[in-house]
Amino acid sequence: MPTLLFINACVRGRDSRTLALAEHLLARIKEANSKDMAFKIEEIRLSTENLLPLNYERLQRRDELLEAGQLDDTMFDYANAVAQADMLVIAAPYWDMSFPASLKVFFEAASVVGITFTYAEDGTPVGLTAAQDMYYVTTSGGYIGDCNFGFEYANALCRLYGVRNTHFVSAEGLDLDGADVQAIMEEACNGEIINYL
Ligand SMILES: Cc1cc2nc3c(=O)[nH]c(=O)nc-3n(C[C@H](O)[C@H](O)[C@H](O)COP(=O)(O)O)c2cc1C
Known part of the structure; x- marks a missing residue:
């Protein structure tokens, strides 16, 4: 059965509006x-993973494992999960114009040459994931406008x-003062999904 990998970077547990929107989207994807x-x-x-950014020691270990071809080491669990998924859904609140730091640490662990991408002989990057589609879900206090750095980074x-x-x-x-949160959420849940093809 195909796997949808749901990368949940929401911080506020059941209070998270981003999580509520993502759950609605997951139901829509399932239905479709x-x-x-x-x-x-x-x-x-x-929020419940033991996420550690790469330090010198872990970077060296990673290089050794890659050199030895040990791509099934637990250090590469996130990279393997991303590479093997058939669809990706990322949910992250809009924080400081992008997303919470935990998602950056996740991406750092998921971006592994030989698992999620590689390079052709001429140096061109070649993707290695099975997934054809990625959905990025966010909610924000203000308006994102031209500062959609979280999505743009995840997209790239x-x-x-x-x-x-x-x-x-x-x-x-x-x-925002006077925002009708319920109405905004309902509109987003049933509204437009912007596609970048
Ligand atoms: C640490 C932090 C940083 C935030 N940064 C921004 C921001 O840069 N721009 C903005 O419009 N809202 C910002 N917000 C507001 C959140 O985007 C907004 O409340 C969002 O709906 C939170 O999602 P959640 O309900 O899933 O936690 C920030 C909130 C927090 C807690």
């Missing part, structure tokens, strides 16, 4: 694909990994 293929959803909840990385179609879903302006 129910006839052709049912997805098994695998979640990586970053996923394209490096070989994902062809990326999609953006957001609910914005949630913390």
Whole structure:
């Protein structure tokens, strides 16, 4: 059965509006694909993972493992999960114009030459992931406008990994004075998914 990898970078547990929007999107994806293929959803909840950024020691260990071809080491669990998934859904609140640091650490661990991407002889990057689609879900206090750095970064990385179609879903302006949070959320849940093909 194809796997949908749900990378959950929401921080505020059940209070997270981003998580609520993502769960709605997951239901929409399930429904849309129910006839052709049912997805098994695998979640990586970053708030409960032991995420460590690369330091000198871990970087050396990673290089040694790569040199020895030990791509099944637990150090590469995230990279292997991303490489093997058939669809990616990333949920991350809009923080400081991008996303929480945990997602950056996850991407650092997932970006491994020989697992999620490689290089052709002429140096051109070649993606190695099975997934054709990535959905990026976020919510923000104000309006994101031209500062969609979180999505743009995730988009660029996923394209490096070989994902062809990326999609953006957001609910914005949630913390503005007088915002009708319920109405904004309902509109986002049922509204437009912006496709980047
Ligand atoms: C640490 C932090 C940084 C934030 N940075 C921004 C920001 O740069 N721009 C913005 O519009 N909202 C910002 N917000 C507001 C959140 O984007 C907004 O409340 C969002 O809906 C939170 O998502 P959640 O309900 O899933 O936690 C920030 C909130 C926090 C806690």
